[in-house]
Amino acid sequence: MLFNSIEYLIFLPTVFILYWLLNKDLKKQNILLLIASYIFYAYWDWTFLSLIIYSSFIDYYIGLKIYETNSAKAKKNWLRLSLFSNLGLLAAFKYYNFFTESFAEMMLLFGWQVDHVTLNIILPVGISFYTFQTLSYTIDIYRDKLKPTKNIVAFFTFVSLFPQLVAGPIERASNLMPQIESVRKFKQKWFHDGIFQIAVGLFRKVVIADNLGVYVDSIYASPDVHNSSTLLLATIFYSYQIYFDFAGYSDIAIGSAKLLGFRFNQNFNLPYFSNSIADIWQRWHISLSSWLRDYLYYSLGGSRGTALFTFRNLMLTMILGGLWHGNTWNFAIWGAIHGLLLVGEKIIFSVLKIKNAGWFGYIYPFWVVLLSWVFFRAKDFEAAGVIIKKLIFFDFKIPFIGDTNAIVTGLSMLIIGMSLDLYLYRSKQELETLGRRLTPIKLGAVVSVIILLISLFYSTSNNFIYFQF
Amino acid sequence: MNKKQIINTLKLLGFIIVVSFIIDKIAYFTITKISDTVYSGQAIGKLNHYLAIKDTTKLIVFGSSRANHHIDVKKLNPSSYNMGVDGKFIAYSATLIKLLPKDVKQTVILHVDPNVAYREYYNREETKTLMVKYHTNAVIKEELDRAELTNPLQNFYWCIDYNGLVLGILKNAVFPKYDLEHYYGYDPMEVHSTQKEIFKKILERNDSIVCKTNLKLNPLFNTYLKEIESFCSNNNKKLITITTPLYIDKCPEDNNALRKILEDLNIEYHDYSNFFENKNSTDYWVDIAHMSNVGAEIFSEAIRKDLSIND
Incomplete structure (x- = not known):
């Protein structure tokens, strides 16, 4: 279901x-x-x-x-x-x-x-x-x-x-x-949290992710025929599609659990506001990354050894984590890229004796992770190769737009979704507990507006991306 | 859960249901008011335009993007309209044809695509865009209910009728694109350089084509075809079916099979799939299924002579 x-x-x-x-x-x-x-x-x-x-x-x-x-x-x-x-x-x-x-x-x-x-x-x-x-x-x-x-x-x-x-x-x-x-015990606060989070989760999934997916699917179906800017646009869209798809799913899961009196742990914590690759992994699919850390990385020895030993463990953990997502080499490569990024970041931070990259740290993680999403989304290794090559040897041509209505809808809803994320980030609040902060009347009004947005902009698509894993 | 919690929970849920219902209706009637003034855009504008001219136009073309972009109807009849719309097939056309006036003599040109006719899965999903008239047009409501494409919540949340279309409606209301005095539904396509490049790459790919061997007419296609034929013959309409050109059609079997079916139903059929044959040029095409404005003009001129329906 x-x-x-x-x-x-x-x-x-x-x-x-x-x-x-x-x-x-x-x-x-x-x-x-x-x-x-x-x-x-x-x-x-x-x-x-x-x-x-x-x-x-x-x-x-x-x-x-x-x-x-x-x-x-x-x-x-x-x-x-x-x-x-x-x-x-x-x-x-x-x-x-x-x-x-x-x-x-x-x-x-x-x-x-x-x-x-x-x-x-x-x-x-x-x-x-x-x-x-x-x-x-x-x-x-x-x-x-x-x-x-x-x-x-x-x-x-x-x-x-x-x-x-x-x-x-x-x-x-x-x-x-x-x-x-x-x-x-039934807690009214949790009920409010749950209702709000389910509504936001549905919006993130069926409005933002699915609308962005329309464009992504059309471009990734034939990457060989599209130019660099089109592929870049589709890959940017995909990076938001997968985030809102899975974060939306997690929201509905956590919200539903709260209605039944269960508190699940947070699974996404605004990953695209991370200031390093390591930070992303503390904010993205937290239940998986912490599982991999606790049961795989630590079991391999963690960082209790030489730097080389730590890097080996990091690489193995990330490659196996990649393969957890799917049974193709693309997922292994995706994991390996993240392993290399984590290792590279550790080395650079250690050489420069810094803890993060300052303002630059809010920029580069998104863009390097963006490249790794190509392997995650492309249908096979060959297709991923074609896309990466086109992204590296950029041709600066006008992107193919296709269905203007779909792209405008996707973009507008993305702006609404990211505005909520930005609000949460700046106000240092968690979506999981936002519902309780609203009075019942405000909560009812906000949920009603979300229902209206869903009615007007939902897109029908097949599945949650993470169901395939 | 104590009594107070039950009351508070019910209050909140009741409040959400009532407020969301009211907001939905306010939004619905506002959007409908705006939408009814829109005559631009393929989804709503063209439908509104069609509803405005359908009773007084002598010749109307129905079908998909291939009908829309390929047939310059004014070359066929001065009183004409091209109601071809991107991604719309026979179920959509059938619904619109059923909206035509019963006793007015009219010519209906229906674009039929053998690829759709012999499609294993065709669920008439394209008729969903008619949803904008679900609560205002009885014929459309009946057809959509019959197709079971409506959302179960749609009778409560009417805004679902406008799902995915609002921004387009607003844009077309603020920036109307067409000159309605002169627009007659035909949308020729000019090829820009990016599109040309994509098309060349597709051709270079030289994808192998596997022709269908099991040519079983899709039951839904068959049903709608018969309904159109029946409506036309009972309501003073001349029905002509047509298949417009493809860049190359290596599978004539499906066209021939469809021709046989249409002949059995006494429906006039003209197959132009390989219209250009040896005189073909990439300048005539946007992609393998869609002609450019250059190709479409040549084609329209040719069928004007061929179909002889100028009166």
Whole structure:
């Protein structure tokens, strides 16, 4: 079920009413959430529910085993089993074709023709998100940072909680499990926050991102026929499209969770107002970047070694983080570019003995990240190469505009979206808590205006970009 | 959740519903008032223009951008209008044809594209732009309801009728582009250098073309075609179908199959897909499916002689 669908408009209030009708019985509330979450997922494809149940069961059981076992070796073996099961799922459903094709291509470089079988595998929606979520649970127990739960309903609800099931945020058990296991109280402030954030999220997604996407899709479909300025414009649009698409999704997720009395962590914090590449990664898809930092980068050794060792870990983390997004080399390259940028920035800052680049720091991150988005969006490596080449050897010709109405709508809505971001940045406020600062009348009026803008300017498109990951 | 919280929550939700409804209606009637004065632009202006002239015009061309940019209707009849619109196909045309007066003798030229006729998926989505008249025109409302393209919230939030069109309406209201006295719907395309360059690159790419082998007429196309034929024959309209030129048409099979279907329905059909054949020049084209103003003028002159509908 998509957040921007009529189905969700019916689903969420229904769950909301039933949920708060049961607010005197935590167990029943959690069972309702579990059933609702499975219905939410099954609306896409019920057969893949089995994977969520499998992943939930494995980590529920292993979590208990790790905790009960005193032997360090046994703990490690249980953890390995969890890693094997979860990453195995990912490998089978997401990376099988990537591995076999890459292996065959590598062999071809040595002159060996290898027959390989590619399978027509459907990528289960949300698999990258919920496997990381359950993994964090067992790893935290292994690291003695968390106690496992014996409440199977609570754990299964943690894995499948519908606002974050298919595209995050990747909530940690340390944040979510205590909320699931304790009585939730309806808070008017949270309700206001939630309503406001859902409205803003929908606006960001269906108005800004989807309108920008119209132009981006048309240009990226045939990059070879377009000139440099057209490709630059499309890439700038894409950088905002993907931001508002995913930030919008996160807003709806966080807002929906708040209506049910859950506080999710912030997932986007105005990333395009960052003053360095490292800063971007502390503001962009925060739940993933902090996951990669805590469970991958630190596990590799983090910065506890020589500079070269730190750089190696940074590169590996970013490349694997890139591959988490998708099973093509383009994503690996995208991750590698970010790794190199982070390493380069660390070196330059260290040589110049500065903490940031001052005003220049507010300019260069956007533009260098912009180039990396080409690999993220281009349909294959060849297309990305064509675009990068045209962007480097710039021809300064007039950009192709195409549908003027679409481009003007996209731009106008982008200005509104960025004005809100600028307001949040200058006033040092968070969108997550803006709703409570408005009186009910102001909140109602603002939400009504947002509804009007959505009615007038929404664009119909297929999906949230991050659903494909 | 205590009683006070329930009341506050219901109050807020009720307030949002009421205020958003009122704001929506204020916006809707304001936009409608502005929109009705707009006669520029393909989405609204042209539709308004069509509604204004449809009862008194003798010849009207319907169809997609290929009808719009290719047929200089004044060469065919002094009392004429080109209602071809970018990205609009048979469902859109059928809806507009059904708005024609019942007893007035008129000629309807319908551009048919075999590529659309034999499309596996055609969901008449292009009729969505008629949504601007959803709450003001009964025929259009009926057609849109039938096509199931309306938003379920549209009966509450009427502004959805103007989704994606407001800025265009405002722009065209403030800066009207056409001279209505002389504009008759035909929009010839001049080729600028960027477009020329893109077209050359597309040609250089020499993409392989796979012709359709399973030529099954799209059921929706078939339905609308029959409805148009029925409306025209019952309401004193002469119906002519036409396929305008392509830069190159390597798949004549679909045209021939469509010709057979149209003949069976007793509908006059003229296929000009390979009109230029050996006399072709890139100067006549904007892209592989759209002629430039130069090509369109040559073509219009030719069909004037061919169709003989000047009276």
